[in-house]
Amino acid sequence: MSDARLSGPPAASRRRWSWTDPKLRSSVIQIVLALIMVWLVWSFYANATANLSRLGIASGFGFLDNRAGFAISQSLIPYNESMSYGRAFVVGLLNTLLVAFLGVILATLIGFVMGVARLSKNVVIKALASAYVEVTRNLPPLFQIMFWYLAVLSTLPGPRQSWGFGLQPLLGSIGSGLSAIGLGFLGNPLSGFAAGLSAPSVFVNNRGLVLPRPIFEDGSMAILYALVAAVVASVLIGLWAKKRREATGKPFPAFWTGLALIIVLPLAASYAVGNPVSIETPELRGFNFVGGVRVIPEFVSLLLALAIYTGGFIAEIVRSGILAVSKGQSEAAHSLGLRSGPTLRLVIIPQAMRVIVPPLTSQYLNLTKNSSLGVAVGYPDLFAVFAGTTLNQTGQAIEIIAVTMAVYLTISIVTSMIMGWYNKRVALVER
Amino acid sequence: MKRILFAAVGLLSLAGAVNAATLDEVKARGAVNCGVSQGLPGFSSPNDKNEWSGLDVDFCRAIAAAIFNDPTKVKFSPLSAKDRFTALTSGAIDVLSRNTTWTMSRDTTLGFNFAGVIYYDGQGFLVRKAVGLKSAKELQGASICVQTGTSNELNVSDFFRANNMKNGEVIAFGTIDETVKAYESGRCDVFTADRSQLAAVRLKLTNAADHVILPETISKEPLGPLVRHGDDQWSDLVKWVYFALLNAEELGITQKNVEEQVNSQNPDVKRLLGTDGKYGEGIGLTADWVVRIVKATGNYGEIYDRNVGPATPLGIDRGLNNLWTKGGIQYGMPVR
Ligand SMILES: N[C@@H](CCC(=O)N[C@@H](CS)C(=O)NCC(=O)O)C(=O)O
Numbered sequence: 001m002s003d004a005r006l007s008g009p010p011a012a013s014r015r016r017w018s019w020t021d022p023k024l025r026s027s028v029i030q031i032v033l034a035l036i037m038v039w040l041v042w043s044f045y046a047n048a049t050a051n052l053s054r055l056g057i058a059s060g061f062g063f064l065d066n067r068a069g070f071a072i073s074q075s076l077i078p079y080n081e082s083m084s085y086g087r088a089f090v091v092g093l094l095n096t097l098l099v100a101f102l103g104v105i106l107a108t109l110i111g112f113v114m115g116v117a118r119l120s121k122n123v124v125i126k127a128l129a130s131a132y133v134e135v136t137r138n139l140p141p142l143f144q145i146m147f148w149y150l151a152v153l154s155t156l157p158g159p160r161q162s163w164g165f166g167l168q169p170l171l172g173s174i175g176s177g178l179s180a181i182g183l184g185f186l187g188n189p190l191s192g193f194a195a196g197l198s199a200p201s202v203f204v205n206n207r208g209l210v211l212p213r214p215i216f217e218d219g220s221m222a223i224l225y226a227l228v229a230a231v232v233a234s235v236l237i238g239l240w241a242k243k244r245r246e247a248t249g250k251p252f253p254a255f256w257t258g259l260a261l262i263i264v265l266p267l268a269a270s271y272a273v274g275n276p277v278s279i280e281t282p283e284l285r286g287f288n289f290v291g292g293v294r295v296i297p298e299f300v301s302l303l304l305a306l307a308i309y310t311g312g313f314i315a316e317i318v319r320s321g322i323l324a325v326s327k328g329q330s331e332a333a334h335s336l337g338l339r340s341g342p343t344l345r346l347v348i349i350p351q352a353m354r355v356i357v358p359p360l361t362s363q364y365l366n367l368t369k370n371s372s373l374g375v376a377v378g379y380p381d382l383f384a385v386f387a388g389t390t391l392n393q394t395g396q397a398i399e400i401i402a403v404t405m406a407v408y409l410t411i412s413i414v415t416s417m418i419m420g421w422y423n424k425r426v427a428l429v430e431r
Numbered sequence: 432m433k434r435i436l437f438a439a440v441g442l443l444s445l446a447g448a449v450n451a452a453t454l455d456e457v458k459a460r461g462a463v464n465c466g467v468s469q470g471l472p473g474f475s476s477p478n479d480k481n482e483w484s485g486l487d488v489d490f491c492r493a494i495a496a497a498i499f500n501d502p503t504k505v506k507f508s509p510l511s512a513k514d515r516f517t518a519l520t521s522g523a524i525d526v527l528s529r530n531t532t533w534t535m536s537r538d539t540t541l542g543f544n545f546a547g548v549i550y551y552d553g554q555g556f557l558v559r560k561a562v563g564l565k566s567a568k569e570l571q572g573a574s575i576c577v578q579t580g581t582s583n584e585l586n587v588s589d590f591f592r593a594n595n596m597k598n599g600e601v602i603a604f605g606t607i608d609e610t611v612k613a614y615e616s617g618r619c620d621v622f623t624a625d626r627s628q629l630a631a632v633r634l635k636l637t638n639a640a641d642h643v644i645l646p647e648t649i650s651k652e653p654l655g656p657l658v659r660h661g662d663d664q665w666s667d668l669v670k671w672v673y674f675a676l677l678n679a680e681e682l683g684i685t686q687k688n689v690e691e692q693v694n695s696q697n698p699d700v701k702r703l704l705g706t707d708g709k710y711g712e713g714i715g716l717t718a719d720w721v722v723r724i725v726k727a728t729g730n731y732g733e734i735y736d737r738n739v740g741p742a743t744p745l746g747i748d749r750g751l752n753n754l755w756t757k758g759g760i761q762y763g764m765p766v767r
Contacts, residue, residue, distance in 0.1 A: 055660040057542035069585040071601035081588035154616035206617050207574055286572040287620050290598055298602065378604040378613065384579065389603065392513040392580035395541035397520065
């Protein structure tokens with residue numbers, strides 16, 4: 001039986017309305033503050049709209065439907081100047097996401113390689129990695145973007161003198177190389193064979209990288225299905241292989257099997273439905289190449305600069321993460337007979353991840369924010385297209401700056417959430 | 432980031448009550464805040480000592496002379512094409528005198544008033560001589576460098592569409608230096624801007640003689656000073672400084688002879704120079720406002736000849752910018 005005196009009256013009714021109650025006091029203050037905030041924002045909004053309409057300045061989001069009128073040099077979706085500002089916004093957003101996404105991947109790869117290399121016992125590798133980290137972290141990102149753009153990519157030859165790549169020049173040069181070192185019996189037929197192949201299809205010039213474009217005709221869906229099937233199968237095989245290894249200790253080359261599936265299945269599907277994919281090769285016509293796809297130098301220089309700059313910081317994070325794992329761990333691994341490669345991969349890095357992931361997140365966010373520097377080399381990201389050209393053209397600063405800030409904020413929050421989730425996963429490895 | 436700052440200031444000033452009498456603020460501050468370009472020889476460019484000169488610069492000096500009797504009481508803010516309007520809306524500058532095209536949207540929904548057309552211009556194309564082009568119609572497939580936030584960025588797309596020219600690309604850069612560098616490095620076949628700006632940019636290139644401006648003019652670019660909506664007195668003042676410069680030229684009043692002209696018996700001259708009537712008071716100044724202007728900067732023709740005329744490196748004929756009495760379309764409204 002419960003004793004009424006012991007449980008007492010419900011807590012709430014016992015609380016007195018008093019300023020000395022810290023909990024109550026703080027919630028009252030918070031409510032008052034929130035009300036003040038709401039009032040501030042509202043009066044800000046009311047004042048701004050009143051002033052705007054008094055001065056005859058347009059406001060609201062109606063402009064998003066108006067014709068943009070300007071061209072954008074890189075677009076992942078169909079776009080031309082007769083489309084709307086809203087469409088231009090999406091084009092800019094996708095361009096920002098593209099460079100940020102690829103930049104994060106590249107920077108992470110560079111950072112891990114360099115971070116590990118800085119701890120190498122090989123003096124040369126160690127010195128190179130240290131030099132890399134020191135140089136890239138200390139040069140401002142804008143400078144690095146301009147460097148790649150003006151000092152490297154713009155020195156490439158013009159469209160008419162493009163460097164062409166393809167099977168033909170490669171085989172041809174191997175052939176002539178062989179002939180040059182006295183292996184003419186091998187080299188000559190090879191050169192002859194190469195000359196018979198069609199012209200090069202990949203070009204590099206100061207207008208960018210021009211690649212052949214696959215054109216998907218009817219039936220191409222089969223290839224996509226095959227690809228999806230291959231990916232699913234690889235994942236399943238990977239899971240199965242892991243389970244089996246844990247149960248029996250027998251290894252299975254899941255990675256290679258998956259890779260083979262991903263390559264072979266779509267090819268087989270393509271063959272089965274009669275090769276529905278044709279290739280459009282770029283052709284030099286007039287000022288530039290026509291056809292194919294082109295990766296513009298503005299994008300390349302921004303991507304390289306962001307990846308290399310952020311890569312330097314990530315290298316430092318990785319290095320300190322590895323150093324944070326106690327030496328005993330690698331000694332124990334070695335005494336179990338693991339070589340240094342697998343020790344690093346299976347023992348050190350997984351533990352280092354716990355230290356690495358949180359600061360890594362802020363590097364990813366930095367990279368995304370720094371991508372707005374691309375405007376200096378004419379890369380049409382969200383900042384350039386929307387907060388730049390569109391703002392200038394429409395004059396609707398309030399709406400555009402608010403939307404732009406909201407977008408960057410959203411990207412940051414989503415990135416942080418993904419990294420937070422990943423952090424929790426790696427944190428479980430703790431023992 | 433500067434833009435964010437301007438915009439933020441703009442938001443705050445819009446949210447606050449902007450009921451400013453700009454002229455009073457300018458007088459209290461002791462200087463006119465004037466937005467100019469980041470460096471365009473002949474229109475607005477600084478020398479090594481950061482002294483500004485050019486047609487657009489002299490216009491701001493004329494305003495300062497009218498108010499303070501001192502053409503040096505101007506603070507110049509160099510602005511890129513895309514930052515210029517937020518700077519004016521936010522109140523960071525009082526007047527934008529930066530080769531800006533008078534368009535309907537800028538004059539209405541963007542919230543500005545243009546004071547006049549200080550230079551009638553049109554858009555053209557600058558190309559390398561070696562390419563051997565005769566006409567802009569041959570630009571099919573070309574890469575074109577343009578500065579973002581300009582009317583040129585819009586016109587060039589229209590021109591290509593209207594002439595059914597495809598496969599070209601337009602690359603838009605933030606500042607004039609970036610645009611010029613990209614053109615010079617070979618990233619683009621063409622640099623497009625207003626013809627006067629092309630002439631100025633051409634002089635900056637390492638080998639000016641290797642570049643030509645194509646014959647076509649693809650747009651109307653009436654360039655002039657502008658102010659914010661909401662202050663009619665200031666708007667009138669800037670507008671009448673412009674008309675005063677034109678009227679002075681038309682009446683033969685120059686920097687040299689203005690002192691004598693004060694004694695002229697010509698009724699038009701008397702009204703302009705304030706020896707008859709007090710027209711200057713209508714814009715918050717004193718009757719002799721034009722005397723101060725012409726003493727400081729000379730009349731419109733003198734400003735033109737000094738900065739962009741045939742005797743300067745730019746060497747541009749008066750053409751449309753001649754007075755209406757001499758075959759041009761510059762026309763000062765009467766002081767009456
Ligand atoms: N008149 C056009 C173009 C004005 C403009 O900004 N032109 C560029 C062409 S190079 C320029 O003068 N830039 C100088 C600068 O940004 O400082 C407009 O008003 O939109």
